[in-house]
Amino acid sequence: xxxxxxxxxxxxxxxxxxxxxxxxxxxxxxxxxxxxxxxxxxxxxxxxxxxxxxxxxxxxxxxxxxxxxxxxxxxxxxxxxxxxxxxxxxxxxxxxxxxxxxxxxxxxxxxxxxxxxxxxxxxxxxxxxxxxxxxxxxxxxxxxxxxxxxxxxxxxxxxxxxxxxxxxxxxxxxxxxxxxxxxxxxxxxxxxxxxxxxxxxxxxxxxxxxxxxxxxxxxxxxxxxxxxxxxxxxxxxxxxxxxxxxxxxxxxxxxxxxxxxxxxxxxxxxxxxxxxxxxxxxxxxxxxxxxxxxxxxxxxxxxxxxxxxxxxxxxxxxxxxxxxxxxxxxxxxxxxxxxxxxxxxxxxxxxxxxxxxxxxxxxxxxxxxxxxxxxxxxxxxxxxxxxxxxxxxxxxxxxxxxxxxxxxxxxxxxxxxxxxxxxxxxxxxxxxxxxxxxxxxxxxxxxxxxxxxxxxxxxxxxxxxxxxxxxxxx
Amino acid sequence: xxxxxxxxxxxxxxxxxxxxxxxxxxxxxxxxxxxxxxxxxxxxxxxxxxxxxxxxxxxxxxxxxxxxxxxxxxxxxxxxxxxxxxxxxxxxxxxxxxxxxxxxxxxxxxxxxxxxxxxxxxxxxxxxxxxxxxxxxxxxxxxxxxxxxxxxxxxxxxxxxxxxxxxxxxxxxxxxxxxxxxxxxxxxxxxxxxxxxxxxxxxxxxxxxxxxxxxxxxxxxxxxxxxxxxxxxxxxxxxxxxxxxxxxxxxxxxxxxxxxxxxxxxxxxxxxxxxxxxxxxxxxxxxxxxxxxxxxxxxxx
Numbered sequence: 001x002x003x004x005x006x007x008x009x010x011x012x013x014x015x016x017x018x019x020x021x022x023x024x025x026x027x028x029x030x031x032x033x034x035x036x037x038x039x040x041x042x043x044x045x046x047x048x049x050x051x052x053x054x055x056x057x058x059x060x061x062x063x064x065x066x067x068x069x070x071x072x073x074x075x076x077x078x079x080x081x082x083x084x085x086x087x088x089x090x091x092x093x094x095x096x097x098x099x100x101x102x103x104x105x106x107x108x109x110x111x112x113x114x115x116x117x118x119x120x121x122x123x124x125x126x127x128x129x130x131x132x133x134x135x136x137x138x139x140x141x142x143x144x145x146x147x148x149x150x151x152x153x154x155x156x157x158x159x160x161x162x163x164x165x166x167x168x169x170x171x172x173x174x175x176x177x178x179x180x181x182x183x184x185x186x187x188x189x190x191x192x193x194x195x196x197x198x199x200x201x202x203x204x205x206x207x208x209x210x211x212x213x214x215x216x217x218x219x220x221x222x223x224x225x226x227x228x229x230x231x232x233x234x235x236x237x238x239x240x241x242x243x244x245x246x247x248x249x250x251x252x253x254x255x256x257x258x259x260x261x262x263x264x265x266x267x268x269x270x271x272x273x274x275x276x277x278x279x280x281x282x283x284x285x286x287x288x289x290x291x292x293x294x295x296x297x298x299x300x301x302x303x304x305x306x307x308x309x310x311x312x313x314x315x316x317x318x319x320x321x322x323x324x325x326x327x328x329x330x331x332x333x334x335x336x337x338x339x340x341x342x343x344x345x346x347x348x349x350x351x352x353x354x355x356x357x358x359x360x361x362x363x364x365x366x367x368x369x370x371x372x373x374x375x376x377x378x379x380x381x382x383x384x385x386x387x388x389x390x391x392x393x394x395x396x397x398x399x400x401x402x403x404x405x406x407x408x409x410x411x412x413x414x415x416x417x418x419x420x421x422x423x424x425x426x427x428x429x430x431x432x433x434x435x436x437x438x439x440x441x442x443x444x445x446x447x448x449x450x451x452x453x454x455x456x457x458x459x460x461x462x463x464x465x466x467x468x469x470x471x472x473x474x
Numbered sequence: 475x476x477x478x479x480x481x482x483x484x485x486x487x488x489x490x491x492x493x494x495x496x497x498x499x500x501x502x503x504x505x506x507x508x509x510x511x512x513x514x515x516x517x518x519x520x521x522x523x524x525x526x527x528x529x530x531x532x533x534x535x536x537x538x539x540x541x542x543x544x545x546x547x548x549x550x551x552x553x554x555x556x557x558x559x560x561x562x563x564x565x566x567x568x569x570x571x572x573x574x575x576x577x578x579x580x581x582x583x584x585x586x587x588x589x590x591x592x593x594x595x596x597x598x599x600x601x602x603x604x605x606x607x608x609x610x611x612x613x614x615x616x617x618x619x620x621x622x623x624x625x626x627x628x629x630x631x632x633x634x635x636x637x638x639x640x641x642x643x644x645x646x647x648x649x650x651x652x653x654x655x656x657x658x659x660x661x662x663x664x665x666x667x668x669x670x671x672x673x674x675x676x677x678x679x680x681x682x683x684x685x686x687x688x689x690x691x692x693x694x695x696x697x698x699x700x701x702x703x704x705x706x707x708x709x710x711x712x713x714x715x716x717x718x719x720x721x722x723x724x725x726x727x728x729x730x731x732x733x734x735x736x737x738x739x740x741x742x743x744x745x746x747x748x749x750x751x752x753x754x755x756x757x758x759x760x761x762x763x764x765x766x767x768x769x770x771x772x773x774x775x
Contacts, residue, residue, distance in 0.1 A: 006615050020475070185478055450485045458489055463626040 001041035003246040024177045035156035057084045058128035062142040081132040085125040092118035097323030120160045157250040163259040163281035188252030195245025204462035205417040206235045221396040233376040269367035271337040307339035329381040500620035507602035526557035527577030534702045534755040536646035546645035551592040584671035648757040649750040660707025663752040687731040699735040703744045708752040
């Protein structure tokens with residue numbers, strides 16, 4: 001069951017009604033049961049066992065860390081917890097890689113990993129690690145109520161694809177007595193509908209273009225490849241932000257405000273700005289739990305220490321996405337962008353002030369353009385099926401021979417894709433400019449907007465060949 | 475809560491009304507399934523031979539020149555289960571039917587529409603032929619809504635705009651322009667067929683055939699099995715074992731129930747000019763094959 005499935009539209013109202021009519025003290029149980037049911041609907045029972053295992057281990061380790069006075073013992077419990085979580089993550093995520101390596105070395109033909117999916121595992125193990133570290137650093141108190149802690153780990157709107165929530169943000173909200181709030185409900189539903197629009201109208205119509213190019217790279221060159229890369233950049237953003245909108249919209253129905261994960265990332269003026277706007281909960285996580293400890297350890301190295309810490313942090317982020325060289329190169333590229341900025345940033349600032357172009361619109365547009373292209377360049381490695389394909393795309397992007405293949409544009413439904421993008425642009429820049437939930441016009445205009453959005457989805461949605469959310473695989 | 479519920483209903487009302495309108499329109503889109511049922515109903519008192527099967531017989535058997543009134547009820551990807559369900563539903567209304575031709579394609583005995591990528595087609599049978607029971611056990615909204623079956627409102631509008639079913643008065647549907655036929659296309663066609671063939675379906679398909687033979691024999695209806703010709707680019711690339719299974723099982727069952735089986739799979743009277751693609755006859759090939767089949771049916775009776 002995914003947010004864009006028919007089943008979810010039945011599941012959500014039923015869960016809400018149960019939640020609404022249940023007394024406050026038992027509401028956590030309704031949400032926990034619903035979350036496990038939601039996870040079980042993936043037809044992979046072992047996932048539920050993995051979630052329970054990670055929940056049990058982190059709950060127990062959290063209590064042990066807090067109960068110990070001795071620093072060494074506290075640290076031991078922290079590392080035991082972290083090691084267990086990383087082991088779970090590695091086992092689930094890197095099993096296919098390990099199996100393929102073992103098969104090739106020992107000439108075996110096992111295909112165990114083809115039956116294993118790891119949807120959501122990364123997200124809840126990251127939450128578990130952050131919970132343990134926060135307790136160790138005395139930022140958080142350990143949660144005493146196992147039910148609330150289990151719900152913190154499993155809360156279904158953020159279970160499959162984040163946002164990665166901190167215990168300090170989510171746990172207090174889960175314990176808060178629920179009061180029906182008309183505005184929160186309205187904004188939640190609108191946010192969900194907006195995310196749904198992005199997914200079934202925009203993403204599902206963009207996907208065939210990127211797939212066409214990246215699954216047959218050798219048939220294309222020049223502008224077709226460049227367009228394929230840009231289309232993928234849009235696809236992955238809309239896809240992921242659509243999911244987050246739907247997750248946050250769902251959360252809001254239950255009185256929970258989940259972390260905002262995106263803030264117009266393609267309007268970033270530098271790569272570091274991009275990472276403040278893209279997958280925010282994840283960037284905060286790697287910054288706090290990987291970069292900062294590394295930087296602290298190497299602070300005597302000065303700028304070099306920060307640069308190396310950034311490089312390693314982003315390499316880890318690449319590896320987190322999966323056991324593929326494409327992800328490693330993607331992470332490495334972002335690490336390189338960030339690490340190099342440590343050195344050139346002061347000179348860049350000086351240059352801008354000497355030229356007197358600081359804070360000018362032209363500079364901002366130029367910076368947005370450059371950042372978007374650097375990010376899009378890295379996406380090539382992220383999306384390409386193999387490293388060879390990625391090199392081919394880069395080597396042939398600027399070739400004028402077979403500059404443009406019209407069959408790329410002639411893919412079925414290209415007019416509708418254009419209509420979908422225009423509708424998105426109009427809606428997002430006019431009606432929903434300052435966040436969908438602040439759309440407060442008079443009731444008649446609001447009514448027209450709601451109906452317009454719903455009917456746009458009805459008419460423009462792609463009913464066949466719908467795609468799963470891209471980040472499910474991570 | 476009440477205010478919100480009322481507003482939700484008000485917001486969804488235009489959507490619900492539009493969806494209902496499109497659902498009703500979608501159920502009236504002209505298509506080969508409804509066209510064949512309408513044809514059958516109009517000829518129910520005169521038709522004597524029914525032809526079942528998949529696109530192989532849909533494009534391959536044109537009973538125009540047969541001496542008895544015959545009707546082609548085949549459709550793309552139609553499996554034996556659909557054949558059986560259609561016959562069970564409509565045979566009692568067709569009092570004069572005495573012969574039913576069940577084409578056996580290379581894939582027929584190891585194929586089930588509901589578990590194939592073409593499973594959405596199962597819904598056409600329930601919507602347009604009123605034949606139920608062949609849908610996939612897994613929930614699929616397309617089995618319950620014609621609107622979704624036709625890919626939403628834009629799909630419905632597009633299908634209504636096309637509004638064309640090319641079919642003669644005997645239910646025969648000629649294919650459009652010939653496709654390229656060569657060794658590569660042959661390999662691809664075989665691979666496509668074999669990708670949806672599962673040996674574990676053999677038992678259930680044989681049971682369907684036996685049920686058909688038992689039930690219809692008691693109603694004095696003769697069953698004839700026929701395998702339609704394919705071009706050499708297809709026949710040379712098949713897995714021999716699958717073919718052997720098909721022929722031996724059908725021969726066994728034919729012998730057991732005393733029915734005829736005509737196998738034209740490797741028939742060398744057909745050349746490339748008779749084929750639309752590697753495993754489908756074209757209009758010319760269909761007339762040629764229909765004449766051969768008719769002669770054999772009459773002569774060998």
